[in-house]
Amino acid sequence: MNWDWSHVDDFMPHFWDGLRVTLEALLFGSLIAFSLGLVWAVAQRSGPKWIAWPVTAITEFIRSTPLLVQLFFLFYVVPSWGLSMSPLTTGIVALGLHYSTYTSEVYRAGIGGVPVGQWEAATALSLSRRRTWTAVILPQAVRRVVPVLGNYVIVMLKESPQLMAIGVLDMLGQGQDFSQTTFTYEAISVVGIAFIVIAYPASLLLRALERRLVR
Amino acid sequence: MMSAKFFENWFLPGVWLTVQITVLSALFAFVVSFVIGVLRTSRWRIVRILSGAYFEIFRSTSALVFMFWIAFTVPMLLHIKFAPMFSGILALGITYGAYGSEIVRGALAAVPAAQREAGIALNFTPMQRLRRIELPQAWPEMLPPFNNLLIELLKGTSLVSLIAVADMTFAGNLKRLVSGDSAPIYTLLLVLYFVFAFILTRVMRLLERRAKARVGQRPAQSGLRALFGGVREKSAIDPITSAGGAK
Amino acid sequence: MSADSNSSSQETPNPAVDGSELIRFDKVTKRFGSNTVLDNLDFSVNSGKHVTLIGPSGSGKTTILRLLMTLMKPDGGTIKVNGEYLTHEVKDGKLVPAGEKHIREIRKNIGMVFQQFNLFPNMKVLRNITEAPISVLGLSKDEAEERARELLDMVGLGDRADAYPTQLSGGQQQRVAIARALAMRPQVLLLDEVTSALDPELVAGVLDVLRDIARSTDITMLCVTHEMNFARDISDQVLMFDSGRIIESGSPDKIFSEPEHDRTREFLNAVL
Numbered sequence: 001m002n003w004d005w006s007h008v009d010d011f012m013p014h015f016w017d018g019l020r021v022t023l024e025a026l027l028f029g030s031l032i033a034f035s036l037g038l039v040w041a042v043a044q045r046s047g048p049k050w051i052a053w054p055v056t057a058i059t060e061f062i063r064s065t066p067l068l069v070q071l072f073f074l075f076y077v078v079p080s081w082g083l084s085m086s087p088l089t090t091g092i093v094a095l096g097l098h099y100s101t102y103t104s105e106v107y108r109a110g111i112g113g114v115p116v117g118q119w120e121a122a123t124a125l126s127l128s129r130r131r132t133w134t135a136v137i138l139p140q141a142v143r144r145v146v147p148v149l150g151n152y153v154i155v156m157l158k159e160s161p162q163l164m165a166i167g168v169l170d171m172l173g174q175g176q177d178f179s180q181t182t183f184t185y186e187a188i189s190v191v192g193i194a195f196i197v198i199a200y201p202a203s204l205l206l207r208a209l210e211r212r213l214v215r
Numbered sequence: 216m217m218s219a220k221f222f223e224n225w226f227l228p229g230v231w232l233t234v235q236i237t238v239l240s241a242l243f244a245f246v247v248s249f250v251i252g253v254l255r256t257s258r259w260r261i262v263r264i265l266s267g268a269y270f271e272i273f274r275s276t277s278a279l280v281f282m283f284w285i286a287f288t289v290p291m292l293l294h295i296k297f298a299p300m301f302s303g304i305l306a307l308g309i310t311y312g313a314y315g316s317e318i319v320r321g322a323l324a325a326v327p328a329a330q331r332e333a334g335i336a337l338n339f340t341p342m343q344r345l346r347r348i349e350l351p352q353a354w355p356e357m358l359p360p361f362n363n364l365l366i367e368l369l370k371g372t373s374l375v376s377l378i379a380v381a382d383m384t385f386a387g388n389l390k391r392l393v394s395g396d397s398a399p400i401y402t403l404l405l406v407l408y409f410v411f412a413f414i415l416t417r418v419m420r421l422l423e424r425r426a427k428a429r430v431g432q433r434p435a436q437s438g439l440r441a442l443f444g445g446v447r448e449k450s451a452i453d454p455i456t457s458a459g460g461a462k
Numbered sequence: 463m464s465a466d467s468n469s470s471s472q473e474t475p476n477p478a479v480d481g482s483e484l485i486r487f488d489k490v491t492k493r494f495g496s497n498t499v500l501d502n503l504d505f506s507v508n509s510g511k512h513v514t515l516i517g518p519s520g521s522g523k524t525t526i527l528r529l530l531m532t533l534m535k536p537d538g539g540t541i542k543v544n545g546e547y548l549t550h551e552v553k554d555g556k557l558v559p560a561g562e563k564h565i566r567e568i569r570k571n572i573g574m575v576f577q578q579f580n581l582f583p584n585m586k587v588l589r590n591i592t593e594a595p596i597s598v599l600g601l602s603k604d605e606a607e608e609r610a611r612e613l614l615d616m617v618g619l620g621d622r623a624d625a626y627p628t629q630l631s632g633g634q635q636q637r638v639a640i641a642r643a644l645a646m647r648p649q650v651l652l653l654d655e656v657t658s659a660l661d662p663e664l665v666a667g668v669l670d671v672l673r674d675i676a677r678s679t680d681i682t683m684l685c686v687t688h689e690m691n692f693a694r695d696i697s698d699q700v701l702m703f704d705s706g707r708i709i710e711s712g713s714p715d716k717i718f719s720e721p722e723h724d725r726t727r728e729f730l731n732a733v734l
Contacts, residue, residue, distance in 0.1 A: 003292075061405075061409055064366060064370075064408065064409050064412040064413070065370065065405045065408040065409050065412070066370040066371075066372075066373035066384070066408055067370070068370075068373045068374060068376070068377075068384060069373055069384055069387070069401060069404050069405055069408065070405070072384075072387070072388065072391075072397070072401055073401045073402075073405065076391055076397040076401065077397050077398045077401055077402075080397075080398065157277075158275075158276070158277040158278065159277070159279075160277075161277050161279045161280050162279055162374070162377075165377055171280075172277075172279065175280075175283075179287065185288045185291040185292065188280065188283050188284050188287060188288045189284060189288055192276065192277070192280045192281060192284050195275065195277045196272060196275045196276055199274075199275035199276075199277075200271060200272075203271075203274070203275065329576065329580045330580060332531075332533050332576070333580035333582065335531065335532060335533060335569075336531050336533075336573065336574040336576075337573075337593075337594035337598065337642070337643075337646060338566055338569050338570050338594065338598045339594060339597065339598060340562075340566070340598075341562070343597050343598070347582075347593060347597065352583065352584050429584065430583050430584040430626075
C-alpha cells in the first residue's frame, strides 16, 4: 500500500475540469427536472383524463427503470430517429427527465398538503382562480416543496457519475480516465471524497433551511 | 432480433445475475439497515454518534463512485482480489443500508412513548422491549418505505454492468456492440426492469398486509389505485430525501 | 423529616410485612424546565394500604407515580421501596445513580395501570398478559397462561383471550391492562387515572374490578383518580396535593367530610 501524493497533484487539473462538468450537468439537469416535473404535476392534477392517464403511466415507467439504461437509450437509440445530442447534453436530458418524475410527486404532495380549508376560504372571499393559486396555495406549498427539491439536487449529484458511461468527462469520468492512462489509483479516491465533501455540507444546509421553512 | 446463441449465453444469464444481485444486495442492505438503524436509537451517545456518522458518510456517497473504488482502488491498495460481483453487492449493500437505517430509525422513533413506558412498567430489559414491543410495532411502518428503497436498489443493480459484471444491462450493451441494433434490446431492458419493479411491489404489499393484520390494524385499501398505482408508495419516511439526523 | 440517607451503613431491607413501610419519598424534587412540579416532597406508604392522591391537575400527582415506575428520574432527593433505593445505589459509602440491573431488581415489585391502557397492539390479549411473566419472571408458558386465564376470569374477560386489543372496548382494554399488571405479582399497584379515558358507561366495570382487588388481595395501591366516590370506597388514606406539596392527609372520612384546608374544600366543591 503506497499512496502517492504526486499522483493526486497530477490529477487535480483534470479533477477541476470534471467538477465543472458535473456542476454543469447538475445545474441544467435540475432546471429540467424542476420545470418538467411541474408540467407532469399540473397535467396529472388538472389536465383532462386523456392527458392525466398517459402522463401517470409514463412518469411511473421512467421512475421505475434505471437511469443508466435510459442514458443508453437516449444516447444510442434516439439518434437513429434523427435526433443527435452530445454526451453531456444527453446526460443532462436524461438526468432532468428521470428526476422530473420524482419532482412531480413532490409538487403534487406540496399542493395536496395545503389544507382544504384554505381553498374554501379563498372561495368564500371570492378570490379569482389566479389569486387563489398565487396568493394562497403556492406560497404555502413552496414551504413544503423547496427543501425536498433541494434534497433531490443532492440525489442527482450522487447519480450524475453515471453519465461517464456514455463518455461524459465528469468527476468520475476524469478520475477513471486518469487512472487508466497512468496506471495509478489515487484519482477515484479523490473523486469519492469530493462527493462527500460536497454532499454532506449541502444536506446540512438543507436541514437548516427545512427547519426554517417547515414549522 | 436476438440470436438464440446470444439469448442463451448472455441474455438469460444476465437476467438471472440481475435477480441474484438484487436479492443478495437487498439482504445485505437489510441487515445493515437494522443494525445501524437500531444503534442510532441507542442510549449511549458514542454509539449514536458512530452509527450516525456511518449514515451521514454513506448517504453522502455516490454509489457508483464507491463501487468503482471498491472494484478498482481497494484491490490495488491492499493487493487483494475479489470477484467484481462481490464489489457490486458490497457497494450497493453498504450505501443502500445507510438509507435503510433511516427507515428503521424513523419507524422506531414513531412507536408511541407510551408503549415503551408500558414495557418499563412490566420490567422488560431494553433488549426485550426492542424485540417484543418496539420492532414488531415499527415493522409495518417500515414496509412501504422499504418497498421504495428496494425499487431504487433494483435500479441501482444496473451499475454493476460498469464494473464488468455481466448482468442484463451488460448483456444489452454487448448486443449493441456486436450487432449495432440497439433499439429493441434497450426497450426490452427497460420493460424488464419495470416488470421486476412491479413484481417486487406486489410482494412487498403482500408482506405489508400480513404485517398490518398481525398488529391488529386493518390492511391498506387495495382498490384500483393499488392495482394501477404503480410502484411507489406514499410514506411518511423517505430515506432518499429526508433530512434525517436528530429530530 | 428524617435524613437517614446520610448514614453509610447498609440499610436493612424490610421484608413485605403487612403494615411496614413500603414506599418512602425523601425530599424528592422534580422540575420540568423552570416549572417545579414536586418540591422537596416527603411521604411514605405502608404495605397493604390503599392510598389515593387527589388534587387539581398539574399538582404533581401523576409525577409521583411516574417517578415510582422509573418512567422519569427525580432531580433531587431519593425514593426507597422496601427500604432499598430505587434509582440510587450505595457504592463505597456514596450514593450514586443506579444501573439498569439494580433498577430492574427493585422495580419488579411495582406494577402500573395507565390512563390510556397502553396494551401492546401487536399481541393478542393472552400474550399481552403472559409476555412479561415468561420473559421477565421466567415462568413457563403453561404457568403463565394459567395465571393469565385466572386473571382474565377475575376481570370478567375470560372469553376474550384470543382477541387483539383493538377489538376490545376501552373498558375491556383497561381490565386487560389491570390483569397484565397483576400477572407480575407486584407488591404495589400504581393506578394513573385509569378511568379518565373511558366513556362514562364503561367506568363502573373497571372500578368494580379494582374494588374487588382492593378487598380480596393484600396488594398495596397508590391511586390517582378523579372518581371521588371510588376514592372514598377503597382508600385507607387520602393525600391532598397542591402545587407539588401535600397540604392535607387523612382518612377518607376526614378529608371528604371535614377538610381542614381551604384549598381542599375548594377542590372538593369543584369536583363533587
